[in-house]
Amino acid sequence: MGKIELAFCEEDETYRDRFVTYLMEHRAKEIAVSAFSAVKSFVEEARQRKFDVILLGKGFAKVAEILWEQKFPVLLLEDQEPLKVAEDDACNGSTDMRTVFRYQSMEYIVHEILAVSQGNEKKGTSSVRISVMEMIGVCSPGQCGMQIPFSVAGAQYMAEKRKVLYLNLTEHSGFMNLFGLDCKYDMADLVLRLRRGTLSQEFLFQCIYEMDHIFFIPPFANPENLHEFLFSDFLALLQYLGEKTDFQLLVVDFGAGLDQFSRMLEKCTNIYCLTRHGYFYECQTKQFSEYIDRCEQKNIKNHLHYIDMPFSAKNIRCSRDVLRQLLYSEFGDYVRSCFLGQQSQEKR
Numbered sequence: 518m519g520k521i522e523l524a525f526c527e528e529d530e531t532y533r534d535r536f537v538t539y540l541m542e543h544r545a546k547e548i549a550v551s552a553f554s555a556v557k558s559f560v561e562e563a564r565q566r567k568f569d570v571i572l573l574g575k576g577f578a579k580v581a582e583i584l585w586e587q588k589f590p591v592l593l594l595e596d597q598e599p600l601k602v603a604e605d606d607a608c609n610g611s612t613d614m615r616t617v618f619r620y621q622s623m624e625y626i627v628h629e630i631l632a633v634s635q636g637n638e639k640k641g642t643s644s645v646r647i648s649v650m651e652m653i654g655v656c657s658p659g660q661c662g663m664q665i666p667f668s669v670a671g672a673q674y675m676a677e678k679r680k681v682l683y684l685n686l687t688e689h690s691g692f693m694n695l696f697g698l699d700c701k702y703d704m705a706d707l708v709l710r711l712r713r714g715t716l717s718q719e720f721l722f723q724c725i726y727e728m729d730h731i732f733f734i735p736p737f738a739n740p741e742n743l744h745e746f747l748f749s750d751f752l753a754l755l756q757y758l759g760e761k762t763d764f765q766l767l768v769v770d771f772g773a774g775l776d777q778f779s780r781m782l783e784k785c786t787n788i789y790c791l792t793r794h795g796y797f798y799e800c801q802t803k804q805f806s807e808y809i810d811r812c813e814q815k816n817i818k819n820h821l822h823y824i825d826m827p828f829s830a831k832n833i834r835c836s837r838d839v840l841r842q843l844l845y846s847e848f849g850d851y852v853r854s855c856f857l858g859q860q861s862q863e864k865r
Contacts, residue, residue, distance in 0.1 A: 520549040524568040528576030594619040632722040652767040654785035658805035661791040662830030671856040672768040676730040679765040685736035687772030703735035705742040748777035783814040
C-alpha cells in the first residue's frame with residue numbers, strides 16, 4: 518500500500534506549519550502531505566493531482582461544500598468539538614460532512630485522516646480474503662493476568678514483518694486503561710452495524726486505531742455486549758475484515774463464556790494457552806484439555822501450544838509507556854521467543 522496523498526488547506530500559518538512538521542517527523546512513511554494557504558493555489562493543484570484525503574481548515578469553508586457535493590474525500594477541521602451522533606442516525610448512515618475538532622491530539626486527527634482515506638470507496642478494496650489471513654488465538658483456562666500483555670507484546674513482534682490487527686474478546690479487559698487509550702468507538706458499535714447490514718468501510722476504519730506498530734479495535738466496554746457476541750457475529754466480522762482490509766495477521770485474545778468457543782478456536786492457525794505452575798492451575802488446565810479432547814473440531818489440538826507463564830501482572834507498573842515496559846524486559850524476550858518459535862513449547 519502506497520502513501521496517502523493528503524491535501525492540507527489552512528490559512529493559519531502557525532497551525533499549518535506545526536501540523537505539517539508533525540506529519541513529516543512522525544507519519545512520513547504513511548502520509549505525503551501538500552500544504553496550501555489559499556483556495557486558488559489548492560484548486561490549481563487539485564486539477565492536476567488526485568488527493569486521497571482533503572483536510573480543510575480556516576479559510577476553506579466555502580470550497581468544502583463544493584468538494585463534498587462532488588463526492589471528494591473531505592475532512593473538515595472545526596473550532597468547536599462536534600456533537601456526538603445519535604446511535605440511530607449513525608446506524609442508518611450519516612450524510613453529513615465528516616468533521617474533526619482541530620484542537621485535540623494529532624494522533625486522533627491522523628486516525629480520522631486514515632479512516633477517510635481507507636474508507637473511500639473510490640480507492641477500491643483489498644483482494645485479501647480471510648482464507649489467506651492468518652489468525653493467532655490466545656486463551657488461559659485460569660484467566661492468567663498476563664494474557665493481554667502476552668498477546669499485545671506478541672502482536673508487536675509479529676508486526677515487524679506483517680500488518681497486524683489485535684482483537685480483545687475478554688470481559689473487563691482493562692485494555693484501554695492499561696495502555697492509556699481513549700477511543701470514540703468500540704467493538705459494540707462495529708458489531709451493531711454489522712448485524713444491521715449498515716456497516717460501511719469508512720466506519721470500519723473509524724473503529725480501527727493504531728498503537729505503535731499494531732492496529733486494534735477497542736474491546737467491548739459493556740460485558741453484556743460481549744456475552745451477546747455470537748459465533749455468527751465472529752464469522753461475519755472475519756469475512757468483512759478479509760474483504761475490506763489488507764491485514765495479514767489477526768491476534769485475538771479469547772475470554773470466558775464465548776458462544777461456540779471451540780469453533781472460534783478452530784479458525785486459528787496457532788493457539789497459545791497460558792498456564793501457571795501449581796496444583797490449582799494444573800487442575801484448570803486439565804479440565805480445559807479434556808474439553809478440547811471432547812470437541813468435534815479435532816484439529817484444534819494440532820495447533821494448541823501450552824505456555825507456562827513465569828511472570829505476574831503485579832510487576833507491571835503504572836507509567837506513560839506500559840507497552841515499552843513490557844517489550845524491553847525479560848518478559849518481552851520470553852514472548853518474542855514464544856511467538857517466533859524459539860521457545861520450546863510442550864504440546865499436551
